[in-house]
Amino acid sequence: MEPLIVLVVVTLAILGAGAAGVSRLRSWPVALRGGLAAMFVLTGVVHFVWMREDLISMVPPALPYPGLIVTITGILELAGAVGLLWRPTVLWAAGGLTVLLIVMFPANIYIALEGLTTNPADALVPRTIMQLVFLTATIAVLASDMRRRSSQQPPTAQDRKIK
Template sequence: MEPLIVLIAVTVVIFIAGAAGVQRLRPWPVALRGGLAAMFMLTGTVHFVYLRTELIGMVPPALPYPGLIVTITGVLEWAGALGLLWRPTVLWASCGLSLLLIVMFPANLYIALNGLYTHPEDELIPRTLMQILFLSVSLAIWRYYLRHRSVRKHGGKFGASR
């Protein structure tokens, strides 16, 4: 539940700052980028502290080296979060994070279907709905910047601030 709270809270704060006159934060995709980046910084961090043992337990037994998998996915989440914050890498970061969410979803299914969850939000329906939301946000960012990249290259109104 914490990742969802962070996503919403940071997105709202950035959106309000943009509405209050901070020009660089004004476009709605910037607020989504900030919220998603904060969420992935949080989830990437717990790959190394606090929930590491639980995350290793989420890796389906068919996959080798669960500790290494958790480490790699944590680093990828951090890299994606940082990539969302740097305009030239937004497309790559949002695409990569979308793929990461899809690839990691079987681990969510595994814990839900095998009764390994420790919180109500880890059950199948809440976890699936959160994953759909996270994926939707990531894909919305990717689609927006994909559609507007040619405008930016040609010096249109979607320049460096977006």
């Protein structure tokens, strides 16, 4: 539940700063990128401290080297968070985090179905809803950046000939 709270609170705080006059923070894609970055910093850090052993136990037993998998996914989440904050890498970061959320979802199913957690927020339905919110957010950032890039494309040689 904490990642969802961080995503919502930071996104709203950035939107509030934009409404208060910080012009660079006025757009929803910028606010959402900031909220996602904060969320992925939180989830990336817990791959190394606080919940590391819990995350290792979430890796389905069919996968080898669960500690390495947790380390790699933590690094990818942290790198994705940084990438969301630097405009030239937003497309790659949002795309990579979208794929990462999809690839990691079976671990969420595994812990819910195996009863490896006592937290009601970790049950299958709440976890699935949160994952869908996170996925929707990364896809929204991805789509927004793709739209921004396509509207800024310089005219091609063919376009210049038509005029």
